[in-house]
Amino acid sequence: MRDVAIVAFAQSNCQRDAGAQNEVELIMPVLTEVFKQTGIKSAQDVDFTCSGSCDYQQGAAFAFVAGVDALGAVPPIKESHVEMDAAWALYEAWLKIQMGTAESALLYGFGKSSPGELPIVLSQQLDPYYLAPLWVDTIAFAAMQARTMLDSGEITEADMAEVVARSRNNALKNPHAQLKGDQTVADLLKEATYVSPLRRHDCCPISDGACAMIICTIEKAEEWGKPYAIIKGIDHRIETHHIGSRDLSRSVSTEIAGKAAGVADGPVDVAELYAPFSHQEIILKKALGLGDDTVINPSGGVLAGNVMMASGLSRIGEVAMRIIRGEAKRGVAHATSGPCLQQNLITVLEAK
Amino acid sequence: MAQLAAVVGVGQTKYKTKRKDVSIAGMVREAAVNALEDAGLTWNDIDAVIIGKAPDMFEGVIMPELYLTDALGCNGKPMLRVHTAGSVGGSTAIVAATYVQSGVFKRILTVSFEKQSESNAMWALSNPQPFSPHLNAGAGGYFAPIIREYMRRSNAPYDAGIKVAVKDRLHGAKNPLAHLQLPEITMKEVEDSPMLWEPLRFLEACPSSDGACAMVIANEELAAKSPRKPAWIRGAAMRSEPTMYAGREQVNPRAGIDCAKDVYAQAGIHNPRKDLDCAEIYVPFSWYEPMWLENLGFADEGKGWELTMSGATSLTEGGDIPWNPSGGVLCSNPIGASGMIRFAEAAQQVRGEAGDHQVDGAKTALGHAYGGGAQFYSMWVVSSEKA
Incomplete structure (x- = not known):
């Protein structure tokens, strides 16, 4: 296995209810932040993008499709999505880097649980x-x-x-x-x-928010001149x-x-x-x-x-x-x- | 460096409106067991399971892979769930191939399914989205205006769609697994069927199906030991673009053009009509055949319908580049699986395992899927030859 570098990470504040903010508005700030940390401009500057989200949180099919609007995917990009936590999106991107078809990847995960009753929703x-x-x-x-x-x-x-x-x-x-x-x-x-x-405090709170990360080969991290974890x-x-x-x-x-x-x-x-x-x-x-x-x-x-x-x-x-x-x-x-x-x-x- | 990988087993269920005889788990397992048997393998030979399906609302089960792990012999193994809208069956196959091509895994199982009878896809697709205009149109209503624009630009005859509807159903009549079995279908019958979304008639639209498709993908060493011929994965590509943006070309989307160029470059395809022997392309509504013929470079822009009308894409008419010899999405549409069926049927053709709908001597084939507002694409080229 080749080493893979994590060069950037950002997360939003966890808030109980993001109100009228939609998914794109939750994602945009964390994307902007990881682009800034890496010194790149947009998703066009990485080789692969992958995200994680769940339709049932928003209560609509294809909830992740709107997420693409946050990416500036014009011209079209190489992109995929898992109906899982974005940690698995990282795994998919990590495989692409192992395979040699990508040197760098953008990952993001987002969830707006506030519109529903999460514990009951998850019973399904x-x-x-x-x-x-x-x-x-x-x-x-x-x-x-x-x-x-x-x-x-x-x-x-x-x-x-x-x-x-x-x-x-x-x-x-x-x-x-x-x-x-x-x-x-x-x-x-x-x-x-x-x-x-x-007790209530034994249970995690319910939060709205997003996070994003950029990973790449060690060579790419050195080229970008950014500090990294492996x-x-x-x-x-x-x-x-x-x-x-x-x-x-x-x-x-x-x-x-x-x-x-x-x-x-x-x-x-x-x-x-x-x-x-x-x-x-x-x-x-x-x-x-x-x-x-x-x-x-x-x-x-x-x-x-x-x-x-x-x-x-x-x-x-x-x-x-x-x-x-x-x-x-x-x-x-x-x-x-x-x-x-x-x-x-x-x-x-x-x-x- | 990417490792060679090949499809060494394919398993499908019979596609039909309602599989009342099996649970979701039973249906998915049926396809998986068929794939394992085809590959001469057992559950213990599988290192990981990669599963895909379209929106969870189609069955009303959130992340159904959690419940399906037992039925798929995955306990203690890695499982990953892909969801990229209608292209998901194709994307899942590509992600699954990555598990092997990365060298991290030797042999994996990939499965995709939809049990549409558990819910109502039209409803699930028309659920109002917060902060978005409510279309309430389903997929046909969404694509019909784009098709009308294609007809206007290309001056295609009104019956090019009807021709595709007949051709794919005649193909499907050669495939015992196909949902719609319409061996006697005629142009007149299609033309007389009710208009659903102008210009799409009832018989120009895909059915709503239950079904699952599975493949076993192995590395070079294990593929060589496989009892049946492997289908070598010669190229795989995905592209995405937003649903809407100023100036977006919706009839001939750039994401499809770019994706095809990418996969052809990997597989050494210079002239798709000549270099490919057949193609399994995601055509859920008849008119998408001529549109995708152009998008994928089989015909010049505005000329796709000429290829269709000439019979070039017809197996029964002896065309030079049969499209959807299995009957395609117009015959069977378990949505989340439909893309993988295209990929798997392409593999069956180059393995020489396609039965009555086999294209004679097929060596190289294209599998294609698209989804969302014709904005997500996945494609692969498989071949009987390694290189």
Whole structure:
């Protein structure tokens, strides 16, 4: 595998409701920012563009088509789209660079969840014959997962609150975060349960926004004369959809992806884990074999702001920017999709 | 450096209005199993699954690949879901090929499907979009004015579309998997069918189908061990442009022209009509055959209809460049799969596996798909020869 460089990353502020801003208006500022960071003018200056989004957030078929309006795709460009988090768009572009048909690529992800009720909307990504008719929402599934872990004694409610307290505290330093604050575990545990055993703060917020990234070959990054972080390994895996067939306290697909991406091949200074529910950070930390010397979710993670379809790519961007700023030498980023961490993508990043 | 890759297995379902006998998972698995059997392989031989379909609203299932992982033997493996509007079946095949051409994977399965009977595509396409004018026209209503403009510019005879509708249905009658089986169809029957969107009559439009298509793509080493002939991927290209912009050429879109030039350059095609033996082209409405003949360089601008009327694109009339020998989208249209069916049928032709609709001695073929407002394109050239 050849090394691939991340040279630019931008994300919008996570906001509960972007109001009348449409998708193009959410995407444009982050595109402008990554073009500026790279020193290029538009999508015409990269070899490939790929995005991630979900029609059901907007409530209309072909929601991504309007996104093309943000690109200035005249003359026509080489472009593709995944109905997945934009972290998988990065994967598609990474393959193109491995193949040698692209030297550089623009990735972006966007989501405007505010027009609908996201947890209920996402219940329709379940098996349409046996599960979706029950309208089990994402929070109910996560609550079942947390309950099995609490009942087995593997975690306590204080462990979950610790994740939240650290996330909100870290988010104080993140200008894009939606939820931040200085709360103790004891404060958090005083709050009422929402969907037992989850409290509201155990669940990620719902956010509107977008993010964008530019990747390229090492040669191209040198030619552009920009600092960069290197993608050393990347892998994604899925596991069974049937919750009853899974050990919910483990993420087997994360374990396989982590191994394939080479997480354990060196020390991990920093990790950004896409854990929409507090207990899932504990599952992911275990699945990746991360120790207490790894700083987890310094941005506050998705408990501080979760732009569906962009958050996974943002995790990768957060780690890359820390490496570029010299705050870390080696890091791991994780993206997820599906109920109870069904599908996962792991990226290992290093300084040059 | 790109690695060589080839299609070593193709599997399709029977296409029909309603597949009431299978679930979505059952239908997708049927195509996948057929592809594995064609390739002489089992689930364990597959390294990753790349899946594509058109908007999730066509079935009402968000990201259905999450639920389909079990049916596609993908647990513990990578799965990627592509969505690029109507071109998605073609784009998915190209992304799937990338998994192998990058050298990262040795052999992958790619699947695309649509079970239109689960929902209503016309409704799903006409849902009002926030901040956008509401057309409520479906695909036919969107493309009809563009076709009228083509007719005005080219002075094409009024029955060029009717000719395509008959030709593709006669082709489809040779393909047992085709949805519409109309071996007795006549020009008069098409002409007498109800006008839906002037100038498109009922029989000049594609049907609404359930169905799935799958392919196994392998690297050079594994393709050589394959029991049946491989179809070598000689070129693959995609292009996108916005739906609307000032001065956009909608009859002969630049994205299609550029995409064709790119894929021909990769495959060493100088004169598509001469250098290709047949083509499977996304023609959901009859008039798109003459329009795409021009867009793809088979005919000069304004002359595509002459090729159609001469019978050059007809297998049954012994034309020199048969288009859609399988019957094409006009016979079977499981939307998300329709592009991949074009790519897979092109592969079957060069593998010599196309059965009754085989073009004699076909060595090199073009697969084509388009989507959105004729703004997203994907194409590949496959050949019985490596280089």
